[in-house]
Amino acid sequence: MRYLKSDNTAAVSAEILRALADANHGTELAYGADRWSERLDAVYGEFFGTPVRVFAVSSGTAANSLALATMCPPWGTVLTHNEAHIERDECGAPEFFTGGAKLSLVAGAGAKIAAADLLARLTWFEPHVHGVQPRMLSITQATERGAIYTPEEVRALAKIAHERNMRLHMDGARFANALVAQKVSAADLTWKAGVDVLSFGVIKNGGMNAEAVVFFDPTHVADFEFRRKRAGQLFCKGRYAAVQLLSYLESGIWRRNAERANGLAARIAAAAPQLLSEPIATNQVFMKLGQARIDALVTQDFGFYPWGPTGSGEARFVCSWDTPEEDVDALCAALGSLR
Amino acid sequence: MRYLKSDNTAAVSAEILRALADANHGTELAYGADRWSERLDAVYGEFFGTPVRVFAVSSGTAANSLALATMCPPWGTVLTHNEAHIERDECGAPEFFTGGAKLSLVAGAGAKIAAADLLARLTWFEPHVHGVQPRMLSITQATERGAIYTPEEVRALAKIAHERNMRLHMDGARFANALVAQKVSAADLTWKAGVDVLSFGVIKNGGMNAEAVVFFDPTHVADFEFRRKRAGQLFCKGRYAAVQLLSYLESGIWRRNAERANGLAARIAAAAPQLLSEPIATNQVFMKLGQARIDALVTQDFGFYPWGPTGSGEARFVCSWDTPEEDVDALCAALGSLR
Amino acid sequence: MRYLKSDNTAAVSAEILRALADANHGTELAYGADRWSERLDAVYGEFFGTPVRVFAVSSGTAANSLALATMCPPWGTVLTHNEAHIERDECGAPEFFTGGAKLSLVAGAGAKIAAADLLARLTWFEPHVHGVQPRMLSITQATERGAIYTPEEVRALAKIAHERNMRLHMDGARFANALVAQKVSAADLTWKAGVDVLSFGVIKNGGMNAEAVVFFDPTHVADFEFRRKRAGQLFCKGRYAAVQLLSYLESGIWRRNAERANGLAARIAAAAPQLLSEPIATNQVFMKLGQARIDALVTQDFGFYPWGPTGSGEARFVCSWDTPEEDVDALCAALGSLR
């Protein structure tokens, strides 16, 4: 099958595997006291251009939920998009980790939250005990529909949040894809724009089984560390998580892999621009194909997800760092012939 | 440093690393629908000689807590030893995952629960709403003080539990060490003796970052799967967890590694049998050294943990699958000269 | 102030106070083993025409949340209206009591859930571990906008729910108001229509501080009893809760009080029918007054809540069992003169 279902079906970059093998010698202190874990803060601090605290966890769900639980009390609510991964695809993990905080949903094109929509949604809440209190905003970069937030957009949302004593979480499962799509720095997209904590995705873009949680403010780190342990997300052989996070930045695959994935997606988009249902920005392509075209592509052995409500005729194609060129060529050709 | 602090400081067996590399080709379905994950039930079923359901998680804490949460309601209690890992070393993970169930503690030599002590503790509970209800028993195999339960001992405890509608969980972080220490089968030590769910440790004995939860009864599997996802313990690139679990059994390292670790520990014990504070059974050695001997060994660059209350003079040495022979030789010599 | 803000600002019916005084003699077994608590099942069973299990709790929030927690697993979701009390006015109590289950919202006129809208919302969920699973439907009778569900409407919703292995909870904070508004029996509106568990409101309609949770199916009762105790909702002097529930039915105030409240509301509605923003059905009146009329009424010392989004110009008037006739007369006159 020509497989374009998701970037989480990709293999692991050779750089990551090599780093794992290189670390596999002799005894090392457990639970994050190893030589690699101890370098995390410095390496990520350099990447972001500011002191940070960085922790490895084993999934994006764990990264998001632990970050939220650290900053949102049980009687708080997390404002987020109604298509957000934390709302739709984590089986209630945020509610579990926070002790029952609520997610309060905002709609918006491209799975993006617009400042005006956030402001409108916030008017629903009153500062009394009858209702949950907005304490966090969580945005996804790139979004679940492949869109990106610019630094200015992040800053506008952060301002709204911070003025109300809310913290800003960024679900960066595809952060690298969003970053290389813009001519900005990692700092511009995060702490300089007001992000308080980032789930920095590694797995989809070449990693194996470690994601990074990056705190730009150390206030909540102690609480996080207890919660991480208590959630079974502190690994005894911590070096094998840490080297993935280190190699991801130090080998440069964060950029190379993301650029390749974005580039392949751009080619698909260019093959049938009239079918795009979302502007192409990162490594996800959304097209309004209609059922006939969908059936034709399935017959030609392309693997992808239908998207949106049943019968919408929309499809999503995702390119990863190791999607074969020939699969993309074939899809472009097929889309052309289906015009 | 000659490092005998814990088996979780060891490296990863070459077989596991090779299996990871072998699996690292091309696209694979995510979230446990890959070729390797789909073989888990069969391979573990053969090992245990009965149909099982097997799931990978990223830590022993996650394995234990998810197993307990699946079978113990929030108003239930888990009977366990007061030195158990779930009580002492998991920062309240069982309470978190169960939604606030309680651990009720039983004392006992060797960190083992004796049937009589369990029966005595159970008399504390009454079948009314004022108190939590005993719903699980959790035992550790091998125990936190290196002891093992025989099949007969497990069976006696299981009988007590099952007669009271309690389920039996075995924390097998060092299950292989306990198994090779006895002339019994994996079946004898688990389901044939009444174990309902097993946390099957892989990491300490050569694995990297995957443990197995093994259900001998499928009743609770659906609930487990939702809870695992919700806990951030369902991995998108599931193949890299599954191959660790498969390789662990199929390469035979579960046995080779455990035998080696146990054998090294036996040599340490034999070097100073008069100092043993626990009978030697697996890969952990407990000795009443006194502070003078402890200081002497520290001076000689041996790394190990003092054990028990401050000032007890007890020490723990743990051998792993890759503890250097020469470190054990040196320790034996040192212990001899300290007599 | 002429006070029409809510029926929860009313005093307690004389019948209830008398019943409390009558029960206040001598020693009585604690925690629900008293003479009055033991009659609850029989008295409520007769009212509903079927065997039931009935339990007192101290608030509607506790009634709703404990009922939901008993039937919805942490990885489940409760479908409910987006204006429902459990979503808007309980500070996340359902999430707390369920261990982090989600509320999934359905819109609809009159704060009612239409069968078609429920069906549409249910298509969002898929039977895999990535998303929460619909396990309950919760409807409010009468609704937060004063509307009622007919037995046929309840039955249609129950059918949809039960076909999907979901249970049906009815938040009956104003159940009596909804019941007397229709020519149907309590049975017709509940178990005969498919309701599995009812929060039967007593407090707003003349009670002091006890609500009833009524189970029409005993399956979940044992779990409920442990959860109630654990939530601090099992009262040692249980007789003072039980007599409220008994007196409410046996004195007939459930009907008299609800009829009076509904009747007063009907008079307000009739005074300015052209202003009604919801059809009048029970004891709540919703009117689109516009800001000028609202200001005028405030100036005339009427107490009521603006409703809906800021600037909507809508107001809610609620009549209770003890709202003074003259206050209603005055409001009717004022509304007339404001035309």
Next chain:
Amino acid sequence: MRYLKSDNTAAVSAEILRALADANHGTELAYGADRWSERLDAVYGEFFGTPVRVFAVSSGTAANSLALATMCPPWGTVLTHNEAHIERDECGAPEFFTGGAKLSLVAGAGAKIAAADLLARLTWFEPHVHGVQPRMLSITQATERGAIYTPEEVRALAKIAHERNMRLHMDGARFANALVAQKVSAADLTWKAGVDVLSFGVIKNGGMNAEAVVFFDPTHVADFEFRRKRAGQLFCKGRYAAVQLLSYLESGIWRRNAERANGLAARIAAAAPQLLSEPIATNQVFMKLGQARIDALVTQDFGFYPWGPTGSGEARFVCSWDTPEEDVDALCAALGSLR
């Protein structure tokens, strides 16, 4: 039956009933904005001789659990006596309300915690993420075996706690009994001795269904208020809870009732001092009767609880504010004749 099982089987003091009736006129703002609720802080502040924040809840379990949840994070632990009500008689409520914090147990005669035992237990905890962190100490005044803490004893425990950044909770279900048993002030026994939050029992000593949570430090009050609402413990008709708390202090029944109950217990103790298994201090009498005497008393229609482990031969008699004199006379006579 001559009923001496517990003080929670008593009726409600006439003063409380009268206060409820007196408050039962007309409309009153809901949810604690009524005239009575607004006086709580002042009246309790005068009683304690310091500014306080006071909140009503419907049970001692709710009072204790909400107080603990407000000050103990989920990864914290509450040090308490192994016979404490929060450990033995609340079905895991503290674990539920805290989101899974642990109770760590200390033994001690009279169900009291001695400073030395507390210090010894605290050595078990280490300031790393593997174990829960001591964040609260909870003591019961009077204890579950009828003993009292003196101000000096409380101060010693508070000092230990505060030095370790732990807060001190006092479960004062029988606070009035403990207070009148000593020649000290309410201030001496609480904030002056270092108590941070008090569950102030009203129900057992003449109240109906309201207990007070008293904060001597306002830091955690905002969090408490959200948690209380979310737990279904904020009552819409708040006046009926508030008047109980007010009447309890203002009518002086807190003292009269407690003195009477203590006095009756003293008479029972004096009737057979040689049988006492605990020194008599408050309104609970513990006697080592042996099975023969127990059987004889049961035959004579005395109602009381056997205490301790099965076969211990110990019994508990509790006197309440309304225990009949003649029942106490009869018990004294019976104990005398059984000598």
